[in-house]
Amino acid sequence: MPDRGPSPLQSSLPAVAARFGAYGHGRGVDALVVGRPALPTGLSVPVAVPAESLGGGLVAEGVRESAAAARTTNPFLERLRRGPSGLGTAGLYFFTPRKESPTQPEQPQAAPAAEGIPIPGLYYHPVPDPDPVRVEEVSRRIKRWAVDEVEAYPPEWEDQFDGFSVGRYMVACHPDAPTIEHLMLATRLMVAENAVDDVYCEDHGGSPIGLGGRLLLAHTALDPVHTTGEYQAGWAESLHADAPRRAYRSAMEYFVQQSTASQADRFRHDMARLHMGYLAEAAWAQTEYVPEVWEYLAMRQFNNFRPCPTITDTVGGYELPADLHAQPAMQRVVALAGNATTIVNDLYSYTKELASPGRHLNLPVVIAERESCSERDAYLKAVEVHNDLMHAFEAEAAELATACPDPRVLRFLRGVAVWVDGNHYWHMTNTYRYSLPDFW
Incomplete structure (x- = not known):
């Protein structure tokens, strides 16, 4: 722990x-x-x-x-x-405060x-730019995990994986992580979530047709099925059936080793919210419905990044x-x-x-x-x-x-x-x- x-x-x-x-x-x-x-x-x-x-x-x-x-x-x-600050709080602050930025510029400052x-x-x-040493190490480890441990993507997707820059992403979002392994908790989950989104929903063969069944089975890699002995083996074998489920299963196993029971349950709850948002968007796609703005914002409260900041304490x-x-x-x-x-x-x-x-x-x-x-x-x-x-x-x-x-x-x-x-x-x-x- x-x-x-x-x-x-x-x-x-x-x-x-x-x-x-x-x-x-x-x-x-x-x-x-x-x-x-x-x-x-x-x-x-x-x-x-x-x-x-x-x-x-x-x-x-x-x-x-x-x-x-x-x-x-x-x-x-x-x-x-x-x-x-104050008595008993010294251990609650792990990183150097960010430098203050200058006041608003008179003209837009275009970055390179x-x-x-x-x-x-x-x-x-x-x-500030994230620590380059940490970025390099997290990038190295996550690619090895994605390729060797869970086979999350085929070789032809390598340029897209590298272009995602997930190591830089997670180091920038969690500068107070005490170790590289704490950073890897968030990084694996981010890659796994994107595998589900790409393969089940969008870029790489995703479709709204049948999405509910795929998401439910993938969610069981986060929230295990408790069934009879006769059928337990079939479910366990299914967790290795495709890249999203392999990634979810492995990332969650690492996460529960470092989190408390309540933190893990909190994350499962927020992932259920995410999957419900996926299903709402898929239903609109099937019926070619353009939601009202308030309806869209309601959907986006579920289909959003919430599972990421909600684990900030575990990663910290x-x-x-x-x-x-x-x-x-x-x-x-x-x-x-x-x-x-x-x-x-x-x-x-x-x-x-x-x-x-x-x-x-x-x-x-x-x-x-x-x-x-x-x-x-x-x-x-x-x-x-x-x-x-x-x-x-x-x-x-x-x-x-x-x-x-x-x-x-x-x-x-x-x-x-x-x-x-x-x-x-x-x-x-x-x-x-x-x-x-x-x-x-």
Whole structure:
């Protein structure tokens, strides 16, 4: 089992639980209703290309308002960004605080092509380049696992596997992982999840036809079947039948060796959510239904990145106790983080999906269809939706950290925020996979 670090508080102190459970949705709800958060501050200095480059209109005005609000400093969030301090908390901080970025530039600063260019107007936080030594080692280990242990992809997919840059992705998202093996927990699961998505759903032979049966059987590699002796052997043999199930089975075996029982069950629950989102999208594809925008966002709350930040404590080598993680306030923060990071994927993968066969639903496509606007206006509105989700996430995280100052809560919230930042970094810099539309 991993070293949990100093843990001076019990997992269920009555005073903390009462205070935590009484926490309401407050400012974050207002943020989503009126489009602006009450606490629009970041866990690090935000960067966005000036909205002037977007031209006039309501979208540009909204981006300008968001950028102005983001300059406000919140002392508590700055403290959270630096990490917890005080007696008994020294072991809760594993990595060097991120360097502050300069204030907003007067003109957009285009990064070299190899580093990627951020989406103009997108609200995000810059992160340092991930540790190259760790990136190289994680990349080496994950490729060996994918090729030799689980045969996750054939030789002709090697360039796509390398281009995914999963080692750089996971090191950027988990800079506090105490060891390479902790990083590998997240990396194996990421590769396994992508194998399921590619082989069952999308790029490499995926289809909505029969997806439910395939996903259910794959899910049993995460959540084992308990049946009679006569039929147990058939199920166990099925776990080696294809790449997705081999990858899920192996990645989960590694994960349960390092996680607690409650952390493993939490992950299974979030993977069930993910699979339900896959099925909703597949059903719409079969019936050629374009959902309302709110319906699409509901689907994306399930078909999203949530299983990744939800394991940030396992990868960090500690545990946020189940009773704290399950509180509605924490669940809302994690959901908002997952929703915001998933819209980042919609935005950066937009041109890639347009170039793929068939019709791919993403937020700009749905907005254009349902709100009868141009592709450009739909894309810019999707940027605004992302920014509102990010502001709501940060406002809710700030309130939650104030309402429940348990060091483990603070550390988990910071870990989720760092994952959000690392996810954007990977999308922005992965020029092998993504390029921006010509809307500016």
